[in-house]
Amino acid sequence: MQHIRGTIVFIVMLAGLQAAAGEGGSAVKTGIAETDPHLLGWMQGFPPPDEKVIRFHDGSYFRFPQLRWTVSHMRQLMPTVNVARGLGQPAPLEKKLDGDIDQLRFRPIGIDASISWEESLSRNYTDAIIVLHEGVVVYERYFGVMTELRPHAAMSMTKSFVGTLAAMLVAGGELDERQLVKEYVPELASSAFGNATVRQLMDMTTGIRFSENYADPEAEVWAHARAGNPLPKPEGYQGPRSYYEFLQTIIPEGKHGEGFHYKTANTDALGWVISRVTGKSVADLLSERIWQKLGADLDAYMSVDSVGTPFSGGGLNLGLRDLAKFGEMMRSGGYYNNQQIVPESVVQEIRKGGSKKDFEKAGYALLGGWSYRNMWWVTNNEHGAFMARGVHGQSLYIDPKARMVIARFASHPKAANAENDPATLPAYHALASYLLGLQQ
Amino acid sequence: MQHIRGTIVFIVMLAGLQAAAGEGGSAVKTGIAETDPHLLGWMQGFPPPDEKVIRFHDGSYFRFPQLRWTVSHMRQLMPTVNVARGLGQPAPLEKKLDGDIDQLRFRPIGIDASISWEESLSRNYTDAIIVLHEGVVVYERYFGVMTELRPHAAMSMTKSFVGTLAAMLVAGGELDERQLVKEYVPELASSAFGNATVRQLMDMTTGIRFSENYADPEAEVWAHARAGNPLPKPEGYQGPRSYYEFLQTIIPEGKHGEGFHYKTANTDALGWVISRVTGKSVADLLSERIWQKLGADLDAYMSVDSVGTPFSGGGLNLGLRDLAKFGEMMRSGGYYNNQQIVPESVVQEIRKGGSKKDFEKAGYALLGGWSYRNMWWVTNNEHGAFMARGVHGQSLYIDPKARMVIARFASHPKAANAENDPATLPAYHALASYLLGLQQ
Numbered sequence: 001m002q003h004i005r006g007t008i009v010f011i012v013m014l015a016g017l018q019a020a021a022g023e024g025g026s027a028v029k030t031g032i033a034e035t036d037p038h039l040l041g042w043m044q045g046f047p048p049p050d051e052k053v054i055r056f057h058d059g060s061y062f063r064f065p066q067l068r069w070t071v072s073h074m075r076q077l078m079p080t081v082n083v084a085r086g087l088g089q090p091a092p093l094e095k096k097l098d099g100d101i102d103q104l105r106f107r108p109i110g111i112d113a114s115i116s117w118e119e120s121l122s123r124n125y126t127d128a129i130i131v132l133h134e135g136v137v138v139y140e141r142y143f144g145v146m147t148e149l150r151p152h153a154a155m156s157m158t159k160s161f162v163g164t165l166a167a168m169l170v171a172g173g174e175l176d177e178r179q180l181v182k183e184y185v186p187e188l189a190s191s192a193f194g195n196a197t198v199r200q201l202m203d204m205t206t207g208i209r210f211s212e213n214y215a216d217p218e219a220e221v222w223a224h225a226r227a228g229n230p231l232p233k234p235e236g237y238q239g240p241r242s243y244y245e246f247l248q249t250i251i252p253e254g255k256h257g258e259g260f261h262y263k264t265a266n267t268d269a270l271g272w273v274i275s276r277v278t279g280k281s282v283a284d285l286l287s288e289r290i291w292q293k294l295g296a297d298l299d300a301y302m303s304v305d306s307v308g309t310p311f312s313g314g315g316l317n318l319g320l321r322d323l324a325k326f327g328e329m330m331r332s333g334g335y336y337n338n339q340q341i342v343p344e345s346v347v348q349e350i351r352k353g354g355s356k357k358d359f360e361k362a363g364y365a366l367l368g369g370w371s372y373r374n375m376w377w378v379t380n381n382e383h384g385a386f387m388a389r390g391v392h393g394q395s396l397y398i399d400p401k402a403r404m405v406i407a408r409f410a411s412h413p414k415a416a417n418a419e420n421d422p423a424t425l426p427a428y429h430a431l432a433s434y435l436l437g438l439q440q
Numbered sequence: 441m442q443h444i445r446g447t448i449v450f451i452v453m454l455a456g457l458q459a460a461a462g463e464g465g466s467a468v469k470t471g472i473a474e475t476d477p478h479l480l481g482w483m484q485g486f487p488p489p490d491e492k493v494i495r496f497h498d499g500s501y502f503r504f505p506q507l508r509w510t511v512s513h514m515r516q517l518m519p520t521v522n523v524a525r526g527l528g529q530p531a532p533l534e535k536k537l538d539g540d541i542d543q544l545r546f547r548p549i550g551i552d553a554s555i556s557w558e559e560s561l562s563r564n565y566t567d568a569i570i571v572l573h574e575g576v577v578v579y580e581r582y583f584g585v586m587t588e589l590r591p592h593a594a595m596s597m598t599k600s601f602v603g604t605l606a607a608m609l610v611a612g613g614e615l616d617e618r619q620l621v622k623e624y625v626p627e628l629a630s631s632a633f634g635n636a637t638v639r640q641l642m643d644m645t646t647g648i649r650f651s652e653n654y655a656d657p658e659a660e661v662w663a664h665a666r667a668g669n670p671l672p673k674p675e676g677y678q679g680p681r682s683y684y685e686f687l688q689t690i691i692p693e694g695k696h697g698e699g700f701h702y703k704t705a706n707t708d709a710l711g712w713v714i715s716r717v718t719g720k721s722v723a724d725l726l727s728e729r730i731w732q733k734l735g736a737d738l739d740a741y742m743s744v745d746s747v748g749t750p751f752s753g754g755g756l757n758l759g760l761r762d763l764a765k766f767g768e769m770m771r772s773g774g775y776y777n778n779q780q781i782v783p784e785s786v787v788q789e790i791r792k793g794g795s796k797k798d799f800e801k802a803g804y805a806l807l808g809g810w811s812y813r814n815m816w817w818v819t820n821n822e823h824g825a826f827m828a829r830g831v832h833g834q835s836l837y838i839d840p841k842a843r844m845v846i847a848r849f850a851s852h853p854k855a856a857n858a859e860n861d862p863a864t865l866p867a868y869h870a871l872a873s874y875l876l877g878l879q880q
Contacts, residue, residue: 046715047684047747055746056519057672075741076748079496081516084589087737089529149524231671232497244487275486297527299739301515306495307487308516 030413032122035065037145042069057231064413071127071153071392071411072146074317075301079230081283081310083291083300083318091295091337093321095137106430109366109422120427124393124420125412127152128320132328132405133435142320144411151300151317152409155390158302158316159267161326163375164342165285166202166274167350171343175277177202184273187244192252193269200256201270202374203354207254210263223249224265228305242307243268259361260354260372264313267375271312283310294329295337296322314390320407327396327405330386346374351386351400353378366421383432391415395424402432403439470853472562475505477585482509497671504853507832511567511593511851512586514757515741519670521723521750523731523740523758531735531777533761535577546870549806549862560867564833564860565852567592568760572768572845573875582760584851591740591757592849595830598742598756599707601766603815604782605725606642606714607790611783615717617642624713627684632692633709640696641710642814643794647694650703663689664705668745682747683708699801700794700812704753707815711752723750734769735777736762754830760847767836767845770826786814791826791840793818806861823872831855835864842872843879 029035038044041052042065054066056077061070070077102118121129127146131139146152154161169175175184175198182194192208193201200206211219226239227246240246247269254261271282278285283302291300300318302310325336330350334342354373364370371378377387383401388394393410395417406428412420469475478484481492482505494506496517501510510517542558561569567586571579586592594601609615615624615638622634632648633641640646651659666679667686680686687709694701711722718725723742731740740762743755765776770790774782794813804810811818817827823841828834833850835857846868852860 043748046712046721047682047749053747075515076519076521076744079516079518080520082590084738086589087530090527149526150522242487272486281486298524304516307493308483309487 029065032125032143035068035125036143037065037069040065042066043073064411067392067413068125068127068411069145071409072150074153074303075151079304080301080317081281081304081308082287083283083302083316084287085294085296085299085322086287086292088292088295090297091325093132093137093325094135095140097140098133098138101131101139101431101434104430104434106426108426111422115423117427117431120423123423124408125410126393127409127411129406129408130320130324131431132324134403134439135328135332137324138435140320146320146409148319148321149298151298151319153390153394154314154316154318154323154388155392155394156264156314157323157388157390157394157396158312158314159264159375160388160396161286161290161316162267162271162274162282162312163202164330164346164350165282165289166198166270167346167374168289168342169274169277170198171346175274181269181273184276185269187248188269188272191248192250193247196256198270198273201266201273203358203372204260204262204266204375205257205358206261206263206266207252207256207258208261208263208265209251209253210265212264220250220265224268228309228311230304230306232306242305243309243311244272244307247272258358260358262362262372267313268311270375271310281308281310282312286316290326290341291322293337293339293341294322294325296325298322320409323396323407323409324405327398327407331398331400331403331405350374350376351378351384353380353386356380364418366418366425381429383429383436385428385432389417391417393417393420393424397428399428399432402436404432404435406431469505472565472583475508475565476583477505477509480505482506483513504851507853508565508567508851509585511832511849512590514593514743515591519744520741520757521721521744521748522727523723523742523756524727525734525736525739525762526727526732528732528735530737531765533572533577533765534575535580537580538573538578541571541579541871541874544870544874546866548866551862555863557867557871560863563863564848565850566833567849567851569846569848570760570764571871572764574843574879575768575772577764578875580760586760586849588759588761589738591738591759593830593834594754594756594758594763594828595832595834596704596754597763597828597830597834597836598752598754599704599815600828600836601726601730601756602707602711602714602722602752603642604770604786604790605722605729606638606710607786607814608729608782609714609717610638611786615714621709621713624716625709627688628709628712631688632690633687636696638710638713641706641713643798643812644700644702644706644815645697645798646701646703646706647692647696647698648701648703648705649691649693650705652704660690660705664708668749668751670744670746672746682745683749683751684712684747687712698798700798702802702812707753708751710815711750721748721750722752726756730766730781731762733777733779733781734762734765736765738762760849763836763847763849764845767838767847771838771840771843771845790814790816791818791824793820793826796820804858806858806865821869823869823876825868825872829857831857833857833860833864837868839868839872842876844872844875846871 104117105114107114128142170177177199182189196206212221213219228243298319303315329336333344334347353371356371359371379385383399385399388396393412397406544557545554547554568582610617617639622629636646652661653659738759740758742750769776773784774787793811796811799811819825823839825839828836833852837846
């Protein structure tokens with residue numbers, strides 16, 4: 001078991017895993033400053049000292065504080081596929097920094113005292129953050145080993161890119177959201193996905209058995225991890241050997257269309273559908289339909305399994321400014337860099353959100369009134385804000401009313417966003433209100 | 441043995457291996473058209489059929505014809521480190537195609553009849569080729585799965601980049617070429633490298649035992665491959681676990697400074713020296729000193745070992761136009777994209793070449809009168825042409841007199857350039873003479 005477990009940690013990036021930080025006793029360093037990879041010497045030197053080497057196969061890459069280096073160096077640990085920005089000029093980003101933002105104060109959820117915006121950055125283990133107001137950069141910071149030239153793991157924000165691609169295909173008539181999954185991918189016919197509709201995949205309202213309970217060694221998320229791990233399979237391994245093979249093993253749990261259930265496997269299945277429909281990998285499609293039009297500063301990239309399948313559920317890595325450009329494009333009705341990149345109807349559909357009743361059943365204590373549509377998280381707040389979210393604090397927050405976009409990469413020791421939301425969501429809303437004040 | 445061999449094929453990219461193509465009987469397809477990866481279906485489809493999957497760990501990625509896909513998809517098979525182009529605009533490349541070039545005729549070495557330039561492309565399994573004349577693109581072609589957006593393996597052309605970086609450091613006073621290697625890297629003191637000078641490394645005139653005879657399972661190249669392989673080491677493996685560990689095991693053979701011996705380990709040792717001197721990895725140094733100044737179209741990247749060391753001897757992958765830009769910079773005395781990137785003295789030193797007598801001892805039948813300097817191949821012909829060269833037909837050919845630069849990527853079934861030189865070198869020289877005629 002230890003051997004198998006050692007080879008499957010790949011997928012802890014998926015969602016939800018409680019990282020080990022801070023649970024092993026008082027000697028473990030956990031603060032943002034004291035876990036700076038430069039300071040701790042992770043992967044520094046030629047060669048780095050043995051005890052400072054971060055590896056993929058032994059799982060050390062996803063432990064805390066090693067994670068703080070890993071999230072901006074994924075490609076140095078595993079095979080990846082490029083998401084090309086093309087040969088065009090980067091879209092310019094005007095910069096007018098607002099020095100008052102750091103002092104902005106807000107009250108985190110569940111806490112009686114207020115903290116400053118700047119304090120929230122370290123509290124959330126921020127690796128990099130940028131704020132656009134009306135398309136202009138008003139705030140931009142990089143920490144630790146993160147720089148503007150370094151793509152960072154998007155984790156489950158990947159899903160919002162894949163969901164947007166799927167919605168674009170639907171809007172363009174290339175994909176029928178009412179069609180059953182098995183009509184596009186016959187290999188999934190006898191799995192739980194087979195008789196779900198494409199729309200149900202896109203909104204994660206399928207009824208599938210896919211436990212992301214990492215404490216349970218029988219949880220499907222481990223089988224998913226073993227299948228998608230690009231390393232050679234351990235001797236005697238009998239399970240599925242790729243994401244696609246894994247998806248075929250998924251069995252039903254409950255009925256399709258009866259509630260929102262956040263399960264990563266849906267996005268991988270959606271990735272398969274859109275590759276079948278277009279004849280292109282998700283990475284190539286993302287490059288052609290979005291990245292090459294966005295005027296991205298950097299190529300993005302995706303991790304791949306052993307047969308070259310990009311990990312649709314969480315494998316994207318991208319630059320901070322490009323995440324912001326993508327957000328600004330979505331804020332601007334899909335129009336950016338002098339062209340309509342995503343149909344306006346797709347953006348409107350996402351902003352409108354999904355069924356609140358469906359969402360409520362999932363029981364997110366901190367996300368009351370939210371909904372989920374096309375793999376985006378919709379706050380349904382008075383500003384109409386919507387988000388892409390990934391474990392360990394990855395977030396793209398788009399506030400249409402405040403004409404604000406916040407892109408943040410983080411390496412919080414705890415995977416679940418419930419850990420950082422208390423100091424994230426009020427901070428974002430406070431900044432939106434501040435900027436809204438300026439524009440009025 | 442089979443198991444170990446299965447995990448070490450990584451390094452056949454190093455140099456010299458005779459690929460298996462055409463040796464297994466008449467059923468093996470070998471022509472350029474019939475081995476097009478699209479046509480053969482390698483890694484095509486979602487998923488690709490089992491028998492069309494290309495993998496790293498089983499060595500299939502470096503067999504022919506799979507190699508024809510692999511050379512432009514290395515990062516999808518192994519961990520890599522980025523060589524960032526930065527955030528600047530790509531340097532523009534003016535294009536004035538010359539339709540007569542395809543019909544240009546020349547006589548390959550050892551053949552009585554002439555062939556056309558266009559015929560030479562398929563004969564050499566060209567993946568992509570571009571020709572600059574006076575800095576203007578006069579010819580540009582892509583074949584198979586290669587595109588202008590796809591970095592291609594440079595193989596041993598990597599060495600010329602590393603040698604240029606080292607020469608830049610020497611010219612700038614950051615590195616003393618007369619100093620012994622052990623003064624910079626004490627870990628190499630008891631290896632054969634220890635008492636070689638940096639200059640001897642740069643010109644490969646060290647006396648070290650490093651056989652690149654792939655037919656011999658005891659050859660050092662296999663130990664180098666096992667050490668550098670980024671996959672987990674096989675059970676029971678006792679050897680060096682990284683490039684740096686491997687270099688420490690190299691023993692003397694002959695004396696330093698008594699002839700040119702083309703041995704890849706020299707470049708890896710040089711990479712170690714320049715990382716120690718600068719505190720930067722070869723990938724970061726290449727980015728900062730060259731790539732970010734060149735106005736490169738694409739990021740480049742390098743393969744890495746299990747502790748993150750870029751493979752200086754052969755791990756670079758880059759875009760065709762960027763290879764041409766690098767060549768044009770070298771043709772222009774180190775000046776390109778409105779700045780002096782490489783000191784003019786460094787370019788002059790390379791063009792002047794090394795010792796012909798030292799080179800002659802290496803016995804290259806097709807390269808009479810050539811020499812080797814700073815990890816560049818210098819023809820010493822009447823045009824003063826010099827080259828970067830890598831197995832399977834990678835070449836950058838700079839002809840100062842004809843003001844011509846040819847950058848070519850290829851996937852020839854045979855690794856040794858002696859296989860393609862007969863239809864390469866005369867073609868390049870014929871094109872140079874043709875362009876020289878135009879400019880006079």
